[in-house]
Amino acid sequence: KAGVTQTPRYLIKTRGQQVTLSCSPISGHRSVSWYQQTPGQGLQFLFEYFSETQRNKGNFPGRFSGRQFSNSRSEMNVSTLELGDSALYLCASSLASGSETQYFGPGTRLLVL
Amino acid sequence: QKEVEQNSGPLSVPEGAIASLNCTYSDRVSQSFFWYRQYSGKSPELIMSIYSNGDKEDGRFTAQLNKASQYVSLLIRDSQPSDSATYLCAVNRGTKAAGNKLTFGGGTRVLVKP
Numbered sequence: 001k002a003g004v005t006q007t008p009r010y011l012i013k014t015r016g017q018q019v020t021l022s023c024s025p026i027s028g029h030r031s032v033s034w035y036q037q038t039p040g041q042g043l044q045f046l047f048e049y050f051s052e053t054q055r056n057k058g059n060f061p062g063r064f065s066g067r068q069f070s071n072s073r074s075e076m077n078v079s080t081l082e083l084g085d086s087a088l089y090l091c092a093s094s095l096a097s098g099s100e101t102q103y104f105g106p107g108t109r110l111l112v113l
Numbered sequence: 114q115k116e117v118e119q120n121s122g123p124l125s126v127p128e129g130a131i132a133s134l135n136c137t138y139s140d141r142v143s144q145s146f147f148w149y150r151q152y153s154g155k156s157p158e159l160i161m162s163i164y165s166n167g168d169k170e171d172g173r174f175t176a177q178l179n180k181a182s183q184y185v186s187l188l189i190r191d192s193q194p195s196d197s198a199t200y201l202c203a204v205n206r207g208t209k210a211a212g213n214k215l216t217f218g219g220g221t222r223v224l225v226k227p
Contacts, residue, residue, distance in 0.1 A: 033213050043157070043201065043217040055212030090156055098209040099144040099164075104156045 001027055004093050004105030012111045018079040021108045025072050025093030031055075032074040033102060034066060037088040046089075049074050050097040078110075086112045114139055117204050119218035128227050132189040136202030136218055139183065146178055146185045147203040150196075151220065157201055161187065192225045199223070 005024045013019050025032050034046040045058040049068035066076040072093075078085055090107045094100035117138045126132045134148075145164050149157035163169045163176040163185065175188040185204075189196055199220040207214035 031213065033215065035217075042219045045213075045215060048213040050212065056207075056214060088156075094213070096209065097212045098207045099205045100213075101145075101147065101159065101162050102213070102215060103159060104149075107156045 004091055004103055006089075006091050006105040006108050008108060009106060010109050010111075012113065013081050014113050015081055015083060017081050018077060019081060019110060020075055020077045021089055021091075021110075023074045023076075023091030023093075023105060025074070025091075026103060029093035029095055029103075030072050031094045031097045031100065031102075032068060032072065033092045033094070034074070034076050035090040035092065036060070037090060037107075038086075043090070046076065048097065055097050081112045083112050086110060115218075116140060116216045117202055117218035119200075119202050119221045121219055122222040123224050124221055125224045125226060126192050128192060128194060128225055130192050132192050132196065132223055132225070134187040134189075134200050134202075134221050134223070136185045136187075136204075137183055138185070138202075138204040138216075140204070140206045141180075141183065143180075143183075143204045143206040144208065145205045146176070147205070147215075148174075148176060148185075148187045149201040149203060149217075151199045151201055153198075160200075189223070192223075194225050194227055197223060197225045 031050045033048040092102035161176040202218040205215040
């Protein structure tokens with residue numbers, strides 16, 4: 001079974017721009033969660049989508065948003081990019097929402113200049 | 114107090130020895146517990162999940178969970194240089210009703226010296 005895929009793998013943007021990242025979960029997985037990883041803050045939860053609905057949201061500003069499609073693929077969007085948004089953005093999928101095991105994709109490394 | 118705490122390391126162990134990693138968590142209602150391994154520049158890779166008190170073994174890895182003490186540990190037996198990585202403890206207090214509430218510790222860096 002193919003794993004979680006994320007596109008693009010690397011991205012360079014400038015302050016003020018916006019960016020959209022994509023995640024395709026493992027086949028059959030319906031829950032997709034997004035995380036931000038930085039050296040200073042570690043791995044932080046952004047939000048979870050299940051059945052096209054946002055279930056939970058972490059402590060991030062409204063510039064961070066996401067959505068999920070009927071095929072469980074998910075996108076996250078960051079508007080008005082700031083230098084501090086430079087990070088590794090990770091998507092993880094699980095069979096269902098809740099306490100299920102999550103499997104991570106390779107991540108998208110975003111650099112904001 | 115952080116929700117999930119780990120010693121940042123580095124934990125230096127000789128090849129062939131046992132590496133012992135510890136993790137404590139603050140929320141007693143936590144349901145499931147995970148250890149992930151992350152190599153530099155890569156994404157986290159699941160090593161082990163554990164849901165009930167006691168030990169769970171998988172190859173050279175053993176996870177131990179003690180919910181009363183809010184403590185979960187990972188033992189790596191016969192450590193190999195390829196085990197050198199950062200190990201992330203993750204605790205999920207989510208439920209089907211509430212959704213995912215997975216929180217990560219800061220990770221313990223392990224160095225296995227030949």
